[in-house]
Amino acid sequence: MPLNLYVMEVSPPNRAVLLCIKALELDVNMKPINLVAQEQLKPEFVKINPQHTLPTLEDDGFVIWDSHAICGYLVNKFATDDSLYPKDPQKRAVVDQRLHFDSGVLFPRLVDITFPLFVLKCGEIPEEKRKRVFDAYEFLEKFLGDSDYLAGNLFTIADMCCIATVSSLEEALRVPADDYPKVKAWIQRCRDNLPGYNEANQAGLDIFKGAVDGVLTK
Ligand SMILES: N[C@@H](CCC(=O)N[C@@H](CS)C(=O)NCC(=O)O)C(=O)O
Structure with missing residues (x-):
């Protein structure tokens, strides 16, 4: 199952996750959401993330939002070493x-x-x-x-x-x-x-x- 990232790259927390994805060389399916058009308030997105914030990550049915939490999750799950988020x-x-x-x-x-x-x-x-x-x-x-x-x-x-x-x-x-x-x-x-x-x-x-x-x- 692919990773899906609901994203609007103009916003800083979204760019933080994009940096993490680059560092981990992950293949992620980008799902653009237009905040100006308030697409984050559409029922189908609020069903995924009731807080309706971007970025939001979907990993095989598991959903997590907040850039800091997403970065930690991605490193914990996919990194080959712990340099980006040390275990110590x-x-x-x-x-x-x-x-x-x-x-x-x-x-x-x-x-x-x-x-x-x-x-x-x-x-x-x-x-x-x-x-x-x-x-x-x-x-x-x-x-x-x-x-x-x-x-x-x-x-x-x-x-x-x-x-x-x-x-x-x-x-x-x-x-x-x-x-x-x-x-x-x-x-x-x-x-x-x-x-x-x-x-x-x-x-x-x-x-x-x-x-x-x-x-x-x-
Ligand atoms: N602490 C959150 C902040 C996320 C956030 O506030 N995102 C804004 C864009 S910068 C957003 O999605 N706002 C839409 C809304 O709240 O409806 C994070 O790091 O992801």
């Missing part, structure tokens, strides 16, 4: 902490910008919202310390989830990480080294950037 309890705990940082800090701060932009058509990104993102970059700067990646010197699913959000904030939402040299270097390292970065993240990010440019008036 302490190493895994660090990866989990970064994944929750994306869920609980980075992504909500992105949504706090995108919801007023796309839904309320506010036309601008208020300075106090940019400041909240800079605060999050400051945390990332500290997490990175002397490491190349967020949970050590090898990339993990934590990098995939966080880079999808951070690159969207940096490149599309006008919140540059220039004052955070470790974050800036990590972004470039992800661009250079995450398998299939251009196809899995940059392509959707470029579409996202175009959409942001289209709604910014100031």
Whole structure:
């Protein structure tokens, strides 16, 4: 049975899963869902995922959503080693902490910008919202310390989830990480080294950037 991914590549959590799929070299059947047309609210999709969020993965009748949970599942089931999501309890705990940082800090701060932009058509990104993102970059700067990646010197699913959000904030939402040299270097390292970065993240990010440019008036 094929893996099905219900997906809209413009959105950061979807791109995180695409990065993971690339790293694992998985053959996945893409099922595009158009959030702008609210296709996620159609009864047939709500039956699969009552929370109606993308990405959603279907594996032979088993359904899981939330990008962080999907990435963990894919690595647990399909990876040939544990480098992307270590089995060692302490190493895994660090990866989990970064994944929750994306869920609980980075992504909500992105949504706090995108919801007023796309839904309320506010036309601008208020300075106090940019400041909240800079605060999050400051945390990332500290997490990175002397490491190349967020949970050590090898990339993990934590990098995939966080880079999808951070690159969207940096490149599309006008919140540059220039004052955070470790974050800036990590972004470039992800661009250079995450398998299939251009196809899995940059392509959707470029579409996202175009959409942001289209709604910014100031
Ligand atoms: N924490 C979730 C966030 C997923 C999420 O909020 N996805 C948005 C797109 S960015 C969505 O599908 N929204 C449609 C809806 O809630 O109806 C994840 O990492 O997958």
